[in-house]
Amino acid sequence: MVAQIIDGKAFAAKVRGQVAQHVSALKAQHNQTPGLAVVLVGEDPASEVYVAAKHKATVETGMTSFEHKLPADVSEADLFALIDQLNADPDVHGILCQFPVPEHLSERRVVARIDPAKDVDGLSVVNAGLLASGEAGLVPCTPLGCLMLLRDQVGDLTGKDAVVVGRSNLFGKPMAQLLLRDNCTVTVAHSRSNDLPGICKRADILVAAVGRAQMVQGDWIKPGATVIDVGITRVPHPEKPGKSRLIGDVDFGPASEVAGAITPVPGGVGPMTIACLLANTLTAACRAHGLAEPQGLTA
Ligand SMILES: Nc1nc(=O)c2c([nH]1)NC[C@@H]1CN(c3ccc(C(=O)N[C@@H](CCC(=O)O)C(=O)O)cc3)C=[N+]21
Known part of the structure; x- marks a missing residue:
């Protein structure tokens, strides 16, 4: 079997288009423009690239982008x-503080300082609790993006065996909550699970977020499964000196001969993360103004 390649880049463009439509209606009918503030501490080159991409996408959808760059040695009090x-x-x-932050700051404390209603990363304890309780909060962007791809690819997820490899607060836990909410039978596995290959092999839906490049092998995959690769490891480019390339947590070549559908890296989950950040900012703006939430852009 040769897997269908799930085009996350195209799907993300579609989501951004939907966000842009809602933004223009919000402006025309209610004279409100959603605004996203991104805070960057220090000068990590990878973070600079991500923040620039977020700024561009925000402006392109008609929202206001506020960028705040702080020196690497900024005090917690000033932040x-x-x-x-x-x-x-x-x-x-919406407020997002780009991670990682320098050593002397605590990501947990930074997130806790952000008003949960503006926490468009969905990482606060309040938003995690709302998700776990099945209430309306803000859902972390990458899991939300994966859910959108899965619903589009698979349709109704009810009854499917879903395996999430990875248990982070940032991804694995919220992803598991979302799949559970869509009536999957959810297993959360991780690097210390016994028989990881065997667990993965049961999955109709396999979501890999282990953080180790190409760890998930082709023979770990159930024939016909839908595979979502959340990993992004930057490695030196094999042919172009000085350049880098991204690789996922799934060994793509062999996996794509077994899976029914699979996301590539790059061009899979990554672009959905930014699209969902915009969707969350729109959702937060609608709620702030007491307006109906956009359909299809929330969990
Ligand atoms: N507070 C916070 N929220 C985040 O959401 C957050 C963060 N900090 N810190 C860093 C990670 C990483 N992240 C990505 C976003 C888009 C792509 C993306 O669009 N990737 C493209 C390729 C980009 C490239 O080629 O470099 C792709 O996979 O096709 C990747 C990674 C958001 N993050």
């Missing part, structure tokens, strides 16, 4: 003062 100011700003509906 919190900025977050407090953004929390209080009615033009800012």
